[in-house]
Amino acid sequence: MNPPIVRGFKPYGKEQGADNLEAITLNFEEYEALKLCDYDMYNHSQASAIMNVSRPTFTRIYASARIKISKAFVEGRQIEIEGGKVYFDSEWFRCSSCGCNFNNPHMQEKVTSCALCGSKEVSSYPSNNEETATEDTCYCPTCGFEKRHQHGNRCNKELCPTCNKPMKRRGRQ
Amino acid sequence: MKIAITSKGNTLESELDPRFGHCAFFTIYDKTSGGFEVIPNPYKGSEEQAGTLAVKFLKDKGVEKIVSGDFGLKVKPLLDSLLIQMIVIKKPNITISQIIALINH
Numbered sequence: 553m554n555p556p557i558v559r560g561f562k563p564y565g566k567e568q569g570a571d572n573l574e575a576i577t578l579n580f581e582e583y584e585a586l587k588l589c590d591y592d593m594y595n596h597s598q599a600s601a602i603m604n605v606s607r608p609t610f611t612r613i614y615a616s617a618r619i620k621i622s623k624a625f626v627e628g629r630q631i632e633i634e635g636g637k638v639y640f641d642s643e644w645f646r647c648s649s650c651g652c653n654f655n656n657p658h659m660q661e662k663v664t665s666c667a668l669c670g671s672k673e674v675s676s677y678p679s680n681n682e683e684t685a686t687e688d689t690c691y692c693p694t695c696g697f698e699k700r701h702q703h704g705n706r707c708n709k710e711l712c713p714t715c716n717k718p719m720k721r722r723g724r725q
Numbered sequence: 726m727k728i729a730i731t732s733k734g735n736t737l738e739s740e741l742d743p744r745f746g747h748c749a750f751f752t753i754y755d756k757t758s759g760g761f762e763v764i765p766n767p768y769k770g771s772e773e774q775a776g777t778l779a780v781k782f783l784k785d786k787g788v789e790k791i792v793s794g795d796f797g798l799k800v801k802p803l804l805d806s807l808l809i810q811m812i813v814i815k816k817p818n819i820t821i822s823q824i825i826a827l828i829n830h
Binding site for chain 2: 650655656
């Protein structure tokens with residue numbers, strides 16, 4: 553997924569008596585579900601395949617996104633988009649100097665400056681939530697090769713591309 | 726290092742094209758020599774696979790970074806595996822010369 557271009561939304565023109573209520577946190581996966589379904593016009597099963605979750609799970613995420621957004625609308629609350637268990641297509645960074653987003657294809661090198669303007673004002677995209685990086689990976693016990701777990705595929709049926717041995721799911725035996 | 730920028734026209738004053746696969750022109754800027762070439766996108770009109778074909782086209786040109794407004798779902802994993810860096814700029818009216826100025830900072 554692409555990170556959203558804003559971090560949240562604010563209501564304006566409040567009626568008198570409206571309190572300053574706590575903001576509602578919309579998770580990245582809920583944002584993505586809403587985007588795929590209502591902006592990109594995919595149906596639930598296509599969108600669930602893109603997000604690598606099962607179709608019922610997708611519908612749950614989508615329903616939760618709509619409940620949260622309607623709550624924010626009706627109660628006049630802010631929406632913050634952050635957190636959740638998501639996997640970005642690759643690690644994305646944001647430069648606050650020129651406002652661009654960029655990824656880092658060379659994972660072993662650390663990103664210290666913006667790929668475009670070279671400024672040091674970069675932050676990694678889900679910056680404040682450690683849960684965001686998914687731990688759902690498969691690995692090869694022999695050579696240590698890692699790949700993202702494909703939902704619905706059994707890891708031990710897949711072969712490591714380098715040494716042709718069966719893969720294992722991380723964190724499970 | 727070669728950097729491809731998707732552009733709407735064939736001059737340096739043209740704007741960044743927000744689409745990747747169906748953009749009008751690719752401006753390929755060579756950071757080491759400072760030269761650039763503008764190539765019309767051969768896959769502009771194709772209905773399918775424009776993004777993936779454009780990636781192959783740019784890979785053959787030796788491009789290491791691509792600047793565009795957005796990248797499609799098929800293009801991203803492909804660029805990831807080819808170790809080509811994606812730079813997304815969400816400013817609608819930025820011109821190619823402004824981007825080149827940013828690259829040279």
